[in-house]
Amino acid sequence: PGSGFGSAALCGSRCSSAAGLGCHPLRRSNSSPVRFRGLRSADTPASASDISSCDRCLLRLGLLGKMKRILFVLMIIYLSIPVIVKMFPSIQAKLVFLNFVRVPFFVDLKRPQDHGLNHTHNFYLEPESGLKTGVWHTVPDQMWREAQGKDGAWYLSTLSSAHPVILYLHGNAGTRGGDHRVQLYKVLSSLGYHVVTFDYRGWGDSEGSPSEGVMTSDALFIYDWLKQQIGKTKRLYIWGHSLGTGPPDALILESPFTNIREEARCHPFSMVYRYLPGFDWFFLDAIAANNIRFASDENVNHISCPMLILHAEDDTVVPFYLGKKLYSVASRSQSLAGHKVQFVSFPASLGYKHKFIYRSPELPSILR
Numbered sequence: 001p002g003s004g005f006g007s008a009a010l011c012g013s014r015c016s017s018a019a020g021l022g023c024h025p026l027r028r029s030n031s032s033p034v035r036f037r038g039l040r041s042a043d044t045p046a047s048a049s050d051i052s053s054c055d056r057c058l059l060r061l062g063l064l065g066k067m068k069r070i071l072f073v074l075m076i077i078y079l080s081i082p083v084i085v086k087m088f089p090s091i092q093a094k095l096v097f098l099n100f101v102r103v104p105f106f107v108d109l110k111r112p113q114d115h116g117l118n119h120t121h122n123f124y125l126e127p128e129s130g131l132k133t134g135v136w137h138t139v140p141d142q143m144w145r146e147a148q149g150k151d152g153a154w155y156l157s158t159l160s161s162a163h164p165v166i167l168y169l170h171g172n173a174g175t176r177g178g179d180h181r182v183q184l185y186k187v188l189s190s191l192g193y194h195v196v197t198f199d200y201r202g203w204g205d206s207e208g209s210p211s212e213g214v215m216t217s218d219a220l221f222i223y224d225w226l227k228q229q230i231g232k233t234k235r236l237y238i239w240g241h242s243l244g245t246g247p248p249d250a251l252i253l254e255s256p257f258t259n260i261r262e263e264a265r266c267h268p269f270s271m272v273y274r275y276l277p278g279f280d281w282f283f284l285d286a287i288a289a290n291n292i293r294f295a296s297d298e299n300v301n302h303i304s305c306p307m308l309i310l311h312a313e314d315d316t317v318v319p320f321y322l323g324k325k326l327y328s329v330a331s332r333s334q335s336l337a338g339h340k341v342q343f344v345s346f347p348a349s350l351g352y353k354h355k356f357i358y359r360s361p362e363l364p365s366i367l368r
Helices: 004-014 047-087 089-097 141-147 151-158 177-192 212-229 262-268 277-289 296-300 320-331 363-365
Strands: 120-127 131-138 165-166 194-198 236-239 249-252 308-310 342-344
Touching: 004 131, 004 141, 004 277, 047 089, 047 151, 047 277, 047 308, 089 277, 120 151, 120 212, 131 177, 131 212, 165 177, 177 194, 177 363, 194 212, 249 363, 296 320, 308 320, 308 363
Parallel strands: 165 194, 165 236, 236 249, 249 308, 308 342
Antiparallel strands: 120 131, 131 194
C-alpha cells in the first residue's frame, strides 16, 4: 500500500473480471462463495465508480512515467552542456560576445533616421584593409535643423565646432542601433555633445569576427581617427570601458565589472551551474582559453584621466558590487592619483537595472 505498483495491482483486481480466468473469489467447499465487505463477486458487474477510479490510477501512472522520462532527458542535457563547452571553447566565446544577437532584428543600420535620429550620419571606416566598420555620428541637438539633407563632409566638418565629443563603446549583444543605446545618444546630444559610436567587427553590419583583441583594436582605431579629426585642443570623452592607451579627457564607465571571470561567475546565465562542482574548470577556464579577460581592474592602473562610474543598485547583469569593487581599485591606482575618480549609484527603487540609467533626470547635472 502507498506505492504506485500496489495501487495498480489493487485497481487491476477490482476492475478485472475473474470469470474471464474461470475462477471466483474465495469459496467454501460446498461452492457457496464467501463474501467480504468491500469485495465484489465475479458475477457482479463493475460499477462506474470502480472503472473511473481505475482509469485515474492508470492515468497517474502514465503521467508519472512521462515525467520521469522528461526529467531524465533534462538531466542528460544539463550534464552534457558543461562537457560540450569544455570540448569546444569557441561556444563560450560566442556566449560572451553574443554578437549574433541582433535586436531589433529587422533594422537597416544605414538609416539611423528610422530610429528617430534625424541628425545622424551613417558611414564606414576600415580598421584593416578590406574590412568595413559601421559608424554613426550624431551631432548636438542644436544643429539638427542645419543637419537636414547634409552629406558626410558636412558632418565631418562639425567636429571642429566647440561642442565636446563622446566616443560611445557599446557592450555585448545587439548593435549600435539598440533601443537603450539610441535613447542614450539622444540624451547626450540634447546636452550638446557630438556622439560617435560604431559596431565592432562581427557586430551589426561591421565585417570580420569578434575577439577581445579585435574589440580593443577597433576602439583604438576609432579613437585615433577621432583625435585626428578634432585636434589636440578639443575635448574627447569615452563612454564605455577603458582602452588602456591614448588617455582621453575623461572616462565614463556605465555598469562596469572588474574582469570577465568575476562577471561570468555571477551572470544570470551561469545561475543553473554556479554551484556545480568544477564550474570554474568547465566554464571560466573555457573563457580564458579564448584569450578573453576584459581585466578592467588591471586596466585602471594604466589610465591617467578623470573617471566617472555609473551603476544601478538593481543591476542583475553586472552586479552592483562589481562596480563598487572596480571603484575601490581605481581610487587606489597610482596612475589616477591627482585625477577625480567618482562613483554615482542609482537606487534600486528607480528601476534602472543594467541599461536604463539614461532615464535619470539627474544625468545631465552629473555629466556637467
